[in-house]
Amino acid sequence: xxxxxxxxxxxxxxxxxxxxxxxxxxxxxxxxxxxxxxxxxxxxxxxxxxxxxxxxxxxxxxxxxxxxxxxxxxxxxxxxxxxxxxxxxxxxxxxxxxxxxxxxxxxxxxxxxxxxxxxxxxxxxxxxxxxxxxxxxxxxxxxxxxxxxxxxxxxxxxxxxxxxxxxxxxxxxxxxxxxxxxxxxxxxxxxxxxxxxxxxxxxxxxxxxxxxxxxxxxxxxxxxxxxxxxxxxxxxx
Amino acid sequence: xxxxxxxxxxxxxxxxxxxxxxxxxxxxxxxxxxxxxxxxxxxxxxxxxxxxxxxxxxxxxxxxxxxxxxxxxxxxxxxxxxxxxxxxxxxxxxxxxxxxxxxxxxxxxxxxxxxxxxxxxxxxxxxxxxxxxxxxxxxxxxxxxxxxxxxxxxxxxxxxxxxxxxxxxxxxxxxxxxxxxxxxxxxxxxxxxxxxxxxxxxxxxxxxxxxxxxxxxxxxxxxxxxxxxxxxxx
Numbered sequence: 343x344x345x346x347x348x349x350x351x352x353x354x355x356x357x358x359x360x361x362x363x364x365x366x367x368x369x370x371x372x373x374x375x376x377x378x379x380x381x382x383x384x385x386x387x388x389x390x391x392x393x394x395x396x397x398x399x400x401x402x403x404x405x406x407x408x409x410x411x412x413x414x415x416x417x418x419x420x421x422x423x424x425x426x427x428x429x430x431x432x433x434x435x436x437x438x439x440x441x442x443x444x445x446x447x448x449x450x451x452x453x454x455x456x457x458x459x460x461x462x463x464x465x466x467x468x469x470x471x472x473x474x475x476x477x478x479x480x481x482x483x484x485x486x487x488x489x490x491x492x493x494x495x496x497x498x499x500x501x502x503x504x505x506x507x508x509x510x511x512x513x514x515x516x517x518x519x520x521x522x523x524x525x526x527x528x529x530x531x532x533x534x535x536x537x538x539x540x541x542x543x544x545x546x547x548x549x550x551x552x553x554x555x556x557x558x559x560x561x562x563x564x565x566x567x568x569x570x571x572x573x574x575x576x577x578x579x
Numbered sequence: 580x581x582x583x584x585x586x587x588x589x590x591x592x593x594x595x596x597x598x599x600x601x602x603x604x605x606x607x608x609x610x611x612x613x614x615x616x617x618x619x620x621x622x623x624x625x626x627x628x629x630x631x632x633x634x635x636x637x638x639x640x641x642x643x644x645x646x647x648x649x650x651x652x653x654x655x656x657x658x659x660x661x662x663x664x665x666x667x668x669x670x671x672x673x674x675x676x677x678x679x680x681x682x683x684x685x686x687x688x689x690x691x692x693x694x695x696x697x698x699x700x701x702x703x704x705x706x707x708x709x710x711x712x713x714x715x716x717x718x719x720x721x722x723x724x725x726x727x728x729x730x731x732x733x734x735x736x737x738x739x740x741x742x743x744x745x746x747x748x749x750x751x752x753x754x755x756x757x758x759x760x761x762x763x764x765x766x767x768x769x770x771x772x773x774x775x776x777x778x779x780x781x782x783x784x785x786x787x788x789x790x791x792x793x794x795x796x797x798x799x800x801x802x803x804x805x806x807x808x809x810x811x812x813x
Contacts, residue, residue, distance in 0.1 A: 405780070405784070407741065408741055408744075408745070408783055408784050408787035408788070409745070409780045409783050409784070410744075410745040410747075410748035410749075410759055410783065411745070412748045412749060412751065412752075412759050413748060413758075413759050413762060413776065413779055413780065413783070416759070416762065416763055416766060416772075416776070417772060417773070417776040420766050420767075420772045421772040421773055421776070511640070511641075515642070515643035515644070516643070517643075518643035518645045518646060519643075519645065519749075521645070522645075522752060529643070529645060529646065533649070536649075536653065540657075541657070542649065542650075542653035542654045542656075542657055543650065543653075543654030543655065543657055543658065544654075546646055546649045546650045546653065546654050547650060547654065549646050550638075550642040550646045550647070550650060553641060553642045553643060553646060554637075554638065554641040554642055557640075557641040557642075558641065
Protein backbone atom coordinates (compact mmCIF):
# COMPACT_ATOMS: atom_id res chain seq x y z
CA UNK A 343 0.00 0.00 0.00
CA UNK A 344 2.82 2.39 0.88
CA UNK A 345 4.38 1.49 -2.46
CA UNK A 346 1.31 2.65 -4.32
CA UNK A 347 1.25 5.82 -2.24
CA UNK A 348 4.86 6.55 -3.17
CA UNK A 349 4.17 5.92 -6.83
CA UNK A 350 1.18 8.21 -6.80
CA UNK A 351 2.64 11.20 -5.02
CA UNK A 352 6.43 11.03 -5.15
CA UNK A 353 6.78 9.88 -8.73
CA UNK A 354 3.93 11.99 -10.00
CA UNK A 355 1.52 9.32 -11.20
CA UNK A 356 -1.35 11.12 -9.51
CA UNK A 357 -0.86 14.05 -11.88
CA UNK A 358 -0.67 11.70 -14.87
CA UNK A 359 -3.87 10.02 -13.79
CA UNK A 360 -5.55 13.42 -13.45
CA UNK A 361 -4.39 14.35 -16.94
CA UNK A 362 -5.66 11.02 -18.21
CA UNK A 363 -9.03 11.70 -16.61
CA UNK A 364 -9.15 15.07 -18.34
CA UNK A 365 -8.47 13.39 -21.70
CA UNK A 366 -11.19 10.84 -20.97
CA UNK A 367 -13.67 13.58 -20.12
CA UNK A 368 -12.74 15.62 -23.18
CA UNK A 369 -13.02 12.59 -25.42
CA UNK A 370 -16.38 11.65 -23.96
CA UNK A 371 -17.83 15.18 -24.09
CA UNK A 372 -16.65 15.87 -27.64
CA UNK A 373 -17.79 12.46 -28.87
CA UNK A 374 -21.16 12.92 -27.21
CA UNK A 375 -21.70 16.44 -28.61
CA UNK A 376 -20.66 15.54 -32.15
CA UNK A 377 -22.82 12.42 -31.89
CA UNK A 378 -25.87 14.41 -30.79
CA UNK A 379 -25.41 17.03 -33.50
CA UNK A 380 -25.22 14.32 -36.15
CA UNK A 381 -28.07 12.36 -34.60
CA UNK A 382 -30.70 15.11 -34.54
CA UNK A 383 -31.32 15.44 -38.30
CA UNK A 384 -31.06 11.67 -38.70
CA UNK A 385 -33.64 11.15 -35.96
CA UNK A 386 -36.02 13.62 -37.58
CA UNK A 387 -35.60 11.80 -40.89
CA UNK A 388 -36.53 8.54 -39.21
CA UNK A 389 -39.37 10.06 -37.24
CA UNK A 390 -41.03 11.59 -40.30
CA UNK A 391 -40.44 8.33 -42.19
CA UNK A 392 -38.82 10.10 -45.11
CA UNK A 393 -38.87 7.74 -48.06
CA UNK A 394 -35.68 5.70 -48.44
CA UNK A 395 -33.60 8.05 -46.26
CA UNK A 396 -35.41 6.81 -43.18
CA UNK A 397 -34.54 3.26 -44.13
CA UNK A 398 -30.90 4.20 -44.70
CA UNK A 399 -30.67 5.79 -41.28
CA UNK A 400 -32.29 2.71 -39.78
CA UNK A 401 -29.69 0.53 -41.46
CA UNK A 402 -26.87 2.75 -40.20
CA UNK A 403 -27.99 2.68 -36.58
CA UNK A 404 -28.74 -1.01 -36.76
CA UNK A 405 -25.29 -1.70 -38.16
CA UNK A 406 -23.34 0.40 -35.69
CA UNK A 407 -25.36 -0.81 -32.75
CA UNK A 408 -24.70 -4.45 -33.50
CA UNK A 409 -20.95 -4.18 -34.09
CA UNK A 410 -18.67 -3.99 -31.03
CA UNK A 411 -17.12 -0.60 -30.40
CA UNK A 412 -13.69 -2.19 -30.26
CA UNK A 413 -14.02 -3.40 -33.85
CA UNK A 414 -15.07 0.08 -35.01
CA UNK A 415 -12.09 1.57 -33.22
CA UNK A 416 -9.74 -0.93 -34.87
CA UNK A 417 -11.20 -0.06 -38.27
CA UNK A 418 -10.81 3.66 -37.77
CA UNK A 419 -7.32 3.53 -36.32
CA UNK A 420 -5.73 0.91 -38.52
CA UNK A 421 -7.67 1.92 -41.59
CA UNK A 422 -6.80 5.59 -41.45
CA UNK A 423 -3.15 5.72 -40.40
CA UNK A 424 -1.85 5.94 -43.94
CA UNK A 425 -4.52 8.26 -45.29
CA UNK A 426 -4.07 10.74 -42.46
CA UNK A 427 -0.32 10.62 -42.81
CA UNK A 428 -0.59 11.39 -46.51
CA UNK A 429 -2.97 14.29 -45.90
CA UNK A 430 -0.58 15.65 -43.29
CA UNK A 431 2.41 15.27 -45.62
CA UNK A 432 0.52 17.02 -48.42
CA UNK A 433 -0.30 20.08 -46.33
CA UNK A 434 2.98 20.02 -44.48
CA UNK A 435 1.76 19.64 -40.90
CA UNK A 436 2.60 15.98 -40.52
CA UNK A 437 4.08 16.21 -37.04
CA UNK A 438 1.22 18.26 -35.62
CA UNK A 439 -1.29 15.86 -37.11
CA UNK A 440 0.61 12.87 -35.81
CA UNK A 441 0.46 14.04 -32.21
CA UNK A 442 -3.22 14.97 -32.38
CA UNK A 443 -4.10 11.95 -34.48
CA UNK A 444 -5.05 9.43 -31.75
CA UNK A 445 -7.30 11.95 -30.04
CA UNK A 446 -9.04 13.03 -33.25
CA UNK A 447 -9.57 9.45 -34.37
CA UNK A 448 -10.81 8.62 -30.87
CA UNK A 449 -13.37 11.40 -31.05
CA UNK A 450 -14.43 10.19 -34.50
CA UNK A 451 -14.87 6.60 -33.33
CA UNK A 452 -16.71 7.59 -30.16
CA UNK A 453 -19.04 9.95 -32.02
CA UNK A 454 -19.88 7.31 -34.62
CA UNK A 455 -20.91 4.96 -31.83
CA UNK A 456 -22.75 7.53 -29.73
CA UNK A 457 -24.57 9.02 -32.72
CA UNK A 458 -26.13 5.67 -33.59
CA UNK A 459 -27.50 5.31 -30.06
CA UNK A 460 -28.55 8.96 -29.91
CA UNK A 461 -30.60 8.59 -33.10
CA UNK A 462 -32.63 5.84 -31.46
CA UNK A 463 -33.10 7.85 -28.27
CA UNK A 464 -34.15 11.03 -30.08
CA UNK A 465 -36.44 9.10 -32.39
CA UNK A 466 -38.10 7.46 -29.42
CA UNK A 467 -38.57 10.85 -27.79
CA UNK A 468 -39.98 12.30 -31.00
CA UNK A 469 -42.40 9.41 -31.31
CA UNK A 470 -44.02 10.31 -27.98
CA UNK A 471 -45.04 13.75 -29.26
CA UNK A 472 -48.76 13.49 -29.96
CA UNK A 473 -49.56 13.98 -33.64
CA UNK A 474 -52.43 16.21 -32.53
CA UNK A 475 -49.99 18.86 -31.33
CA UNK A 476 -48.39 19.02 -34.75
CA UNK A 477 -51.77 19.10 -36.40
CA UNK A 478 -52.78 21.95 -34.09
CA UNK A 479 -49.68 23.96 -34.85
CA UNK A 480 -50.23 23.41 -38.57
CA UNK A 481 -53.81 24.56 -38.24
CA UNK A 482 -52.47 27.79 -36.69
CA UNK A 483 -50.38 28.19 -39.84
CA UNK A 484 -47.13 28.16 -37.90
CA UNK A 485 -44.16 28.10 -40.23
CA UNK A 486 -42.22 24.86 -40.30
CA UNK A 487 -39.23 26.36 -38.53
CA UNK A 488 -41.41 27.55 -35.67
CA UNK A 489 -43.08 24.17 -35.37
CA UNK A 490 -39.70 22.55 -34.90
CA UNK A 491 -38.17 25.18 -32.65
CA UNK A 492 -41.20 25.89 -30.49
CA UNK A 493 -43.08 22.60 -30.36
CA UNK A 494 -41.07 19.61 -31.49
CA UNK A 495 -37.60 20.20 -30.08
CA UNK A 496 -38.56 21.34 -26.56
CA UNK A 497 -40.94 18.43 -26.15
CA UNK A 498 -38.34 16.07 -27.57
CA UNK A 499 -35.66 17.31 -25.20
CA UNK A 500 -37.81 16.65 -22.16
CA UNK A 501 -38.60 13.13 -23.25
CA UNK A 502 -35.12 12.36 -24.47
CA UNK A 503 -33.24 13.47 -21.38
CA UNK A 504 -33.16 10.13 -19.58
CA UNK A 505 -32.17 8.39 -22.81
CA UNK A 506 -29.43 10.94 -23.45
CA UNK A 507 -28.24 10.28 -19.92
CA UNK A 508 -27.97 6.58 -20.74
CA UNK A 509 -26.08 7.25 -23.95
CA UNK A 510 -23.71 9.54 -22.07
CA UNK A 511 -23.01 6.89 -19.45
CA UNK A 512 -22.29 4.44 -22.22
CA UNK A 513 -20.13 6.89 -24.15
CA UNK A 514 -17.92 7.83 -21.21
CA UNK A 515 -17.36 4.14 -20.58
CA UNK A 516 -16.67 3.48 -24.26
CA UNK A 517 -13.81 5.96 -24.16
CA UNK A 518 -11.86 3.36 -22.21
CA UNK A 519 -11.75 1.24 -25.39
CA UNK A 520 -9.63 3.85 -27.14
CA UNK A 521 -6.84 3.06 -24.69
CA UNK A 522 -6.35 -0.21 -26.57
CA UNK A 523 -4.89 1.68 -29.53
CA UNK A 524 -2.64 3.83 -27.38
CA UNK A 525 -4.34 7.14 -26.64
CA UNK A 526 -3.11 8.33 -23.25
CA UNK A 527 -6.43 8.58 -21.49
CA UNK A 528 -7.31 7.39 -18.00
CA UNK A 529 -7.30 3.67 -18.69
CA UNK A 530 -4.05 3.79 -20.63
CA UNK A 531 -2.35 5.79 -17.88
CA UNK A 532 -3.61 3.33 -15.29
CA UNK A 533 -2.27 0.44 -17.35
CA UNK A 534 1.14 2.11 -17.65
CA UNK A 535 1.24 2.82 -13.92
CA UNK A 536 0.11 -0.74 -13.19
CA UNK A 537 2.89 -2.12 -15.35
CA UNK A 538 5.66 -0.01 -13.84
CA UNK A 539 4.58 -0.27 -10.20
CA UNK A 540 3.61 -3.94 -10.47
CA UNK A 541 0.41 -3.29 -8.55
CA UNK A 542 -2.35 -3.56 -11.15
CA UNK A 543 -5.11 -4.04 -8.59
CA UNK A 544 -4.57 -0.63 -6.99
CA UNK A 545 -4.29 1.31 -10.23
CA UNK A 546 -7.21 -0.33 -12.01
CA UNK A 547 -9.32 0.21 -8.89
CA UNK A 548 -8.33 3.89 -8.97
CA UNK A 549 -9.34 4.06 -12.63
CA UNK A 550 -12.66 2.41 -11.75
CA UNK A 551 -13.23 4.91 -8.95
CA UNK A 552 -12.55 7.85 -11.25
CA UNK A 553 -15.08 6.46 -13.71
CA UNK A 554 -17.57 6.00 -10.87
CA UNK A 555 -16.99 9.59 -9.79
CA UNK A 556 -17.54 10.87 -13.34
CA UNK A 557 -20.74 8.88 -13.82
CA UNK A 558 -22.03 9.80 -10.38
CA UNK A 559 -21.42 13.53 -10.85
CA UNK A 560 -22.92 13.58 -14.33
CA UNK A 561 -25.91 11.62 -13.01
CA UNK A 562 -26.54 14.42 -10.50
CA UNK A 563 -26.19 17.05 -13.19
CA UNK A 564 -28.76 15.25 -15.30
CA UNK A 565 -31.10 15.07 -12.31
CA UNK A 566 -30.91 18.87 -12.02
CA UNK A 567 -31.67 19.27 -15.74
CA UNK A 568 -34.56 16.86 -15.46
CA UNK A 569 -36.14 18.84 -12.62
CA UNK A 570 -35.65 22.02 -14.61
CA UNK A 571 -37.23 20.64 -17.78
CA UNK A 572 -40.15 19.13 -15.88
CA UNK A 573 -40.95 22.27 -13.93
CA UNK A 574 -44.13 23.05 -15.89
CA UNK A 575 -45.55 19.55 -15.66
CA UNK A 576 -47.72 18.05 -13.01
CA UNK A 577 -46.23 15.40 -10.77
CA UNK A 578 -42.70 16.58 -11.41
CA UNK A 579 -40.35 15.64 -8.63
CA UNK B 580 -12.63 -8.44 -52.01
CA UNK B 581 -10.76 -11.47 -53.27
CA UNK B 582 -11.50 -15.09 -52.62
CA UNK B 583 -8.14 -15.97 -51.06
CA UNK B 584 -8.70 -13.49 -48.28
CA UNK B 585 -12.17 -14.88 -47.59
CA UNK B 586 -10.80 -18.39 -47.53
CA UNK B 587 -8.10 -17.39 -45.11
CA UNK B 588 -10.24 -15.28 -42.81
CA UNK B 589 -13.47 -17.21 -42.49
CA UNK B 590 -12.18 -20.37 -40.76
CA UNK B 591 -10.46 -18.23 -38.11
CA UNK B 592 -13.47 -16.03 -37.59
CA UNK B 593 -15.72 -19.09 -37.34
CA UNK B 594 -13.51 -20.39 -34.57
CA UNK B 595 -13.75 -16.99 -32.95
CA UNK B 596 -17.53 -16.98 -33.36
CA UNK B 597 -17.73 -20.12 -31.23
CA UNK B 598 -16.01 -18.35 -28.36
CA UNK B 599 -18.19 -15.26 -28.81
CA UNK B 600 -21.29 -17.45 -28.75
CA UNK B 601 -20.01 -19.29 -25.69
CA UNK B 602 -19.53 -16.05 -23.76
CA UNK B 603 -22.89 -14.76 -24.98
CA UNK B 604 -24.75 -17.94 -24.00
CA UNK B 605 -23.25 -17.89 -20.52
CA UNK B 606 -24.15 -14.23 -20.26
CA UNK B 607 -27.80 -14.90 -21.04
CA UNK B 608 -28.31 -18.26 -19.33
CA UNK B 609 -26.54 -17.34 -16.09
CA UNK B 610 -27.05 -13.60 -16.21
CA UNK B 611 -30.82 -13.58 -16.70
CA UNK B 612 -31.85 -15.65 -13.64
CA UNK B 613 -29.27 -13.93 -11.44
CA UNK B 614 -30.36 -10.55 -12.75
CA UNK B 615 -34.02 -11.26 -11.95
CA UNK B 616 -32.97 -12.45 -8.49
CA UNK B 617 -30.97 -9.26 -7.91
CA UNK B 618 -33.94 -7.16 -9.07
CA UNK B 619 -36.18 -8.93 -6.54
CA UNK B 620 -33.60 -8.44 -3.79
CA UNK B 621 -33.42 -4.76 -4.61
CA UNK B 622 -37.20 -4.53 -4.30
CA UNK B 623 -37.28 -6.64 -1.12
CA UNK B 624 -37.24 -3.54 1.10
CA UNK B 625 -34.65 -4.85 3.58
CA UNK B 626 -32.30 -1.90 3.95
CA UNK B 627 -29.04 -3.87 4.12
CA UNK B 628 -29.88 -6.12 1.20
CA UNK B 629 -31.03 -3.19 -0.89
CA UNK B 630 -27.87 -1.19 -0.13
CA UNK B 631 -25.55 -4.08 -0.97
CA UNK B 632 -27.33 -4.95 -4.19
CA UNK B 633 -27.50 -1.31 -5.27
CA UNK B 634 -23.80 -0.91 -4.60
CA UNK B 635 -23.04 -4.00 -6.68
CA UNK B 636 -25.19 -2.79 -9.53
CA UNK B 637 -23.85 0.76 -9.23
CA UNK B 638 -20.24 -0.38 -9.46
CA UNK B 639 -20.77 -2.62 -12.46
CA UNK B 640 -22.90 -0.07 -14.30
CA UNK B 641 -20.70 2.87 -13.41
CA UNK B 642 -17.36 1.52 -14.58
CA UNK B 643 -16.32 0.33 -18.04
CA UNK B 644 -16.21 -3.40 -18.63
CA UNK B 645 -12.56 -3.01 -19.56
CA UNK B 646 -11.77 -1.77 -16.03
CA UNK B 647 -13.69 -4.65 -14.47
CA UNK B 648 -11.93 -7.13 -16.72
CA UNK B 649 -8.48 -5.76 -15.86
CA UNK B 650 -9.25 -5.62 -12.14
CA UNK B 651 -10.24 -9.28 -12.17
CA UNK B 652 -7.63 -10.60 -14.56
CA UNK B 653 -4.54 -8.54 -13.74
CA UNK B 654 -5.51 -7.19 -10.31
CA UNK B 655 -6.81 -10.31 -8.59
CA UNK B 656 -4.34 -12.45 -10.51
CA UNK B 657 -1.58 -10.66 -8.61
CA UNK B 658 -2.87 -11.52 -5.11
CA UNK B 659 -1.14 -14.38 -3.30
CA UNK B 660 -4.21 -15.98 -1.74
CA UNK B 661 -5.97 -16.06 -5.12
CA UNK B 662 -2.98 -17.78 -6.68
CA UNK B 663 -2.95 -20.45 -3.98
CA UNK B 664 -6.69 -21.09 -3.98
CA UNK B 665 -7.39 -23.63 -6.75
CA UNK B 666 -11.02 -22.58 -7.30
CA UNK B 667 -10.29 -18.86 -7.49
CA UNK B 668 -7.24 -19.46 -9.62
CA UNK B 669 -9.28 -21.59 -12.01
CA UNK B 670 -11.55 -18.57 -12.56
CA UNK B 671 -9.01 -15.75 -12.57
CA UNK B 672 -6.04 -17.61 -14.00
CA UNK B 673 -7.67 -18.54 -17.29
CA UNK B 674 -8.45 -15.61 -19.54
CA UNK B 675 -11.59 -17.19 -21.00
CA UNK B 676 -13.08 -18.02 -17.59
CA UNK B 677 -12.25 -14.56 -16.39
CA UNK B 678 -13.92 -12.97 -19.42
CA UNK B 679 -17.05 -15.09 -18.94
CA UNK B 680 -17.23 -14.18 -15.25
CA UNK B 681 -16.84 -10.46 -15.94
CA UNK B 682 -19.47 -10.46 -18.68
CA UNK B 683 -21.89 -12.37 -16.42
CA UNK B 684 -21.36 -10.01 -13.46
CA UNK B 685 -21.76 -7.01 -15.73
CA UNK B 686 -24.95 -8.23 -17.36
CA UNK B 687 -26.43 -9.23 -13.98
CA UNK B 688 -26.15 -5.60 -12.91
CA UNK B 689 -27.86 -4.31 -16.06
CA UNK B 690 -30.49 -7.05 -16.13
CA UNK B 691 -31.43 -6.31 -12.53
CA UNK B 692 -32.00 -2.69 -13.49
CA UNK B 693 -34.19 -3.69 -16.44
CA UNK B 694 -36.29 -6.10 -14.42
CA UNK B 695 -36.56 -3.74 -11.47
CA UNK B 696 -38.32 -1.34 -13.82
CA UNK B 697 -40.44 -4.22 -15.10
CA UNK B 698 -41.53 -5.28 -11.62
CA UNK B 699 -42.22 -1.72 -10.58
CA UNK B 700 -44.45 -1.13 -13.58
CA UNK B 701 -46.93 -3.80 -12.46
CA UNK B 702 -50.10 -2.13 -11.13
CA UNK B 703 -50.34 -2.82 -7.42
CA UNK B 704 -54.02 -3.73 -7.82
CA UNK B 705 -53.11 -6.81 -9.83
CA UNK B 706 -50.92 -8.16 -7.05
CA UNK B 707 -53.61 -7.36 -4.51
CA UNK B 708 -56.18 -9.12 -6.65
CA UNK B 709 -53.97 -12.19 -6.86
CA UNK B 710 -53.61 -12.21 -3.08
CA UNK B 711 -57.36 -11.77 -2.70
CA UNK B 712 -57.82 -14.88 -4.82
CA UNK B 713 -55.73 -16.73 -2.26
CA UNK B 714 -52.61 -17.11 -4.36
CA UNK B 715 -49.48 -17.74 -2.34
CA UNK B 716 -46.52 -15.42 -2.71
CA UNK B 717 -44.72 -17.88 -4.95
CA UNK B 718 -47.75 -18.49 -7.18
CA UNK B 719 -48.36 -14.74 -7.44
CA UNK B 720 -44.78 -14.31 -8.55
CA UNK B 721 -44.90 -17.16 -11.05
CA UNK B 722 -48.34 -16.42 -12.50
CA UNK B 723 -48.75 -12.67 -12.22
CA UNK B 724 -45.65 -10.69 -11.41
CA UNK B 725 -43.00 -12.46 -13.45
CA UNK B 726 -44.97 -12.80 -16.73
CA UNK B 727 -46.04 -9.15 -16.62
CA UNK B 728 -42.57 -7.92 -15.73
CA UNK B 729 -41.11 -10.09 -18.47
CA UNK B 730 -43.43 -8.57 -21.05
CA UNK B 731 -42.49 -5.10 -19.89
CA UNK B 732 -38.78 -5.83 -19.76
CA UNK B 733 -38.36 -7.91 -22.89
CA UNK B 734 -37.61 -5.13 -25.41
CA UNK B 735 -34.94 -3.71 -23.11
CA UNK B 736 -33.59 -7.18 -22.42
CA UNK B 737 -33.32 -7.75 -26.17
CA UNK B 738 -30.98 -4.76 -26.28
CA UNK B 739 -29.08 -6.21 -23.36
CA UNK B 740 -28.47 -9.43 -25.30
CA UNK B 741 -26.98 -7.43 -28.16
CA UNK B 742 -24.83 -5.60 -25.61
CA UNK B 743 -23.60 -8.91 -24.15
CA UNK B 744 -22.56 -10.08 -27.60
CA UNK B 745 -20.73 -6.83 -28.23
CA UNK B 746 -19.10 -6.70 -24.81
CA UNK B 747 -17.72 -10.16 -25.34
CA UNK B 748 -15.36 -8.52 -27.83
CA UNK B 749 -13.44 -7.01 -24.91
CA UNK B 750 -12.27 -10.50 -24.03
CA UNK B 751 -9.79 -10.05 -26.86
CA UNK B 752 -7.91 -7.51 -24.71
CA UNK B 753 -6.96 -10.27 -22.29
CA UNK B 754 -5.83 -12.60 -25.08
CA UNK B 755 -9.06 -14.55 -25.59
CA UNK B 756 -9.31 -15.14 -29.32
CA UNK B 757 -12.91 -14.49 -30.24
CA UNK B 758 -14.20 -12.72 -33.36
CA UNK B 759 -12.61 -9.36 -32.60
CA UNK B 760 -9.39 -10.98 -31.40
CA UNK B 761 -9.00 -12.93 -34.63
CA UNK B 762 -10.09 -9.89 -36.64
CA UNK B 763 -7.35 -7.78 -35.10
CA UNK B 764 -4.78 -10.47 -35.76
CA UNK B 765 -5.91 -10.85 -39.36
CA UNK B 766 -5.88 -7.07 -39.84
CA UNK B 767 -2.26 -6.84 -38.78
CA UNK B 768 -1.26 -9.89 -40.81
CA UNK B 769 -3.00 -9.16 -44.11
CA UNK B 770 -3.34 -5.35 -43.97
CA UNK B 771 -6.77 -5.81 -45.58
CA UNK B 772 -8.35 -3.78 -42.82
CA UNK B 773 -11.65 -2.83 -44.37
CA UNK B 774 -12.29 -6.28 -45.78
CA UNK B 775 -11.61 -8.02 -42.46
CA UNK B 776 -13.76 -5.45 -40.69
CA UNK B 777 -16.65 -6.15 -43.06
CA UNK B 778 -16.40 -9.92 -42.65
CA UNK B 779 -16.15 -9.71 -38.86
CA UNK B 780 -19.08 -7.27 -38.77
CA UNK B 781 -21.18 -9.69 -40.76
CA UNK B 782 -20.52 -12.34 -38.11
CA UNK B 783 -21.67 -10.01 -35.35
CA UNK B 784 -24.64 -8.85 -37.41
CA UNK B 785 -25.80 -12.40 -37.99
CA UNK B 786 -25.50 -13.32 -34.31
CA UNK B 787 -27.33 -10.18 -33.22
CA UNK B 788 -30.01 -10.47 -35.90
CA UNK B 789 -30.80 -14.05 -34.94
CA UNK B 790 -30.96 -13.10 -31.26
CA UNK B 791 -33.15 -10.11 -32.07
CA UNK B 792 -35.54 -12.12 -34.21
CA UNK B 793 -35.93 -14.69 -31.44
CA UNK B 794 -36.65 -11.95 -28.91
CA UNK B 795 -39.13 -10.28 -31.30
CA UNK B 796 -40.94 -13.57 -31.83
CA UNK B 797 -41.17 -14.08 -28.10
CA UNK B 798 -42.32 -10.49 -27.62
CA UNK B 799 -45.01 -10.99 -30.25
CA UNK B 800 -46.07 -14.17 -28.50
CA UNK B 801 -46.38 -12.36 -25.17
CA UNK B 802 -48.28 -9.34 -26.44
CA UNK B 803 -50.61 -8.64 -29.35
CA UNK B 804 -49.38 -6.53 -32.26
CA UNK B 805 -49.58 -2.78 -31.71
CA UNK B 806 -51.02 -0.68 -34.51
CA UNK B 807 -48.84 2.08 -35.90
CA UNK B 808 -50.21 5.62 -36.11
CA UNK B 809 -50.27 7.47 -39.40
CA UNK B 810 -47.90 10.39 -39.88
CA UNK B 811 -48.94 13.87 -40.94
CA UNK B 812 -46.54 15.74 -43.21
CA UNK B 813 -45.10 18.88 -41.71
